[in-house]
Amino acid sequence: MDLDVFVRAHSAEWARLEALLGRRRKLSGAEADELVALYQRAATHLSFVRSSAPDPQLVGRLTQLVARARSAVTGARRAGWRDAGRFLSAGFPAALYRSRHWWLPTALLSTALAAVIGWWIATHPEVQASIAAPDQLRELTRPGGQYETYYSSHAAASFAAQVWTNNAQVAAVCLVFGAFLGIPVLWVLFQNTLNLGIGLGLMSSVGRLDTFLGLILPHGLLELTAVFVAAGTGLRLGWTVIDPGPRPRRTALAEEGRSALGMAIGLAIVLFVSGVIEGFVTPSGLPTWARISIGIAAELAFLGYVYGPGRRAARRGETGDVEGPDRGARQPVVA
Template sequence: MDLDVFTAAHRAEWDRLEALLRRRRARLSGAEVDELVALYQRTATQLSQLRSSAPDPALINRLTNLVARARSAVVGTRKATWRDALHFFTAAFPAACYRTRRWWVPTALVFTLLTAAFGWWIAANPEVQLAMAAPEQLREMTRPGGSYETYYSSSPAAAFSAQVWTNNAQVAGLSLAFGVLLGLPVLWVLLQNMLNLAAGVGLMASADRLDVFLGLVLPHGLLELTAVFVAAGVGLRLGWTVIDPGPRTRSSALAQEGRAAIGMAVGLAFVLLVSGLIEGFVTPSGLPTWARVAIGVLAEVAFLAYVFVVGRRAAAAGETGDLAAADRAAEAPVAA
């Protein structure tokens, strides 16, 4: 694209649109309103063309502001309502989770297999255990009433839940935000979590107390880890979009997937809030192990049903988790 020729060809339209916008508080004729709408649509398309083929910061900044003002004049401003929140939790968020299932379900399976393998390796090799900590420290961690058990009751339940929720939300947020870096930071986050969990499995198994460890981890860990897997899967998908945007332009693909990822960060924060409440109030409670695990299983089953029933239905209806078409910038068609 020849930027000078393109600018010369369309400058008059942009100037006319700006003139109409300056008069928008005055009374425009019907013909002028039609002209304003037509100029807004053309300018939005031209802005999309410039972004994809001839980036010029000054011109793009001018047209971005012009399109934003025209959009406000044409469609008016819209405030978020409870209906938007209801739509997000009943359609957008579960559909986004369902759409990314081919990324986070394999992630969960690989994570689980590696955790089991490393846990068995640690349990079967005393020299590996000694490389992790001194013998007295290992005994303190794995004995009845040791640090693995008292960790969950080390703080008041409300404060502990808030701390856990904040930490897990940060982990999920990092996976989503840094997925754009080809997914490499996401793999690092997963590796760290896998090694920490495998260490607990291996050390407690070596002390013949694996049942106690699982009884403490499963109530909250099922839902918590699923949320982390979803975040990691979305981050990996975002990283792959950088490599292969498909039929969309790379900027358009990243914008669409990035907007969906931001929405998923909000949704996963609520999921992690539930797991944090379970970890703070159920895990250290005096309930029998079977009851605590049953609560965790019910929470996990409820989330999976939410994704694979509600989310599948919403995705089949065309929901992607992205903003509604009316809230997105106009884009030029792209040939497949």
């Protein structure tokens, strides 16, 4: 294609579109129709230039022009409380429900692996010796030791904020790096599982498994579930790179990526709740049964959220993706 000829042939249309976009007064009906037609043609021109003669300067000019025209045609849209309410009541739970076939197996396999690691450490003194020196192990596992004082070593509010930040970072890593075929997600998941298994094994080896579970279950049920959801979502995103299904790979990655971004926002809220429990309930003077009951109630509320509103929203067609006007066109519209 002769790029100069193409530009000369269509520059008048682009100039007219720019003129219409620059009007400060309200467009007449005929001018509005003209703007839509010129926008459609410009989008087609942009697609043609990108595929046939990708001149960076021309592509940049047309991209900016098409974006301005699209905003004028579709109207500027601002997110508000209604969007947040829709996300929490439909988008987020639907995304959780749709991805359950990834995060539920992740949760079961990780928990089983942690239990196996804990059993192996508890029954093999030589493995315990490879983890730390005997005096360090005693300091970790004794009554009033580091495993117990960890949850009350800081003020509850600051500790809850620190825990929330750390867990949100773990979840974000799982979601962001899922596109790298899920390999970084597996490493983060293994590290999390290994730490849990070590705690189970060491406390079990001194006959204090009940104490450990009393400390970890109140907040850990919801916290670990959120991490498993993030890991499962990251693995799903990584699998999309390998097998996008019937969708074009770019479209599939865009849809799953936007859903993962929404998942990150929703999980931040879930992890905030678990952080509050860890900061205020876990180290509290409540009986163990009461603290564990609070953790179980939070976990059941989350699962009810997934299988109640989430299942209903998914059956209505919700996917967790942004609304149609915010997605962008999958392909240019031809006039």
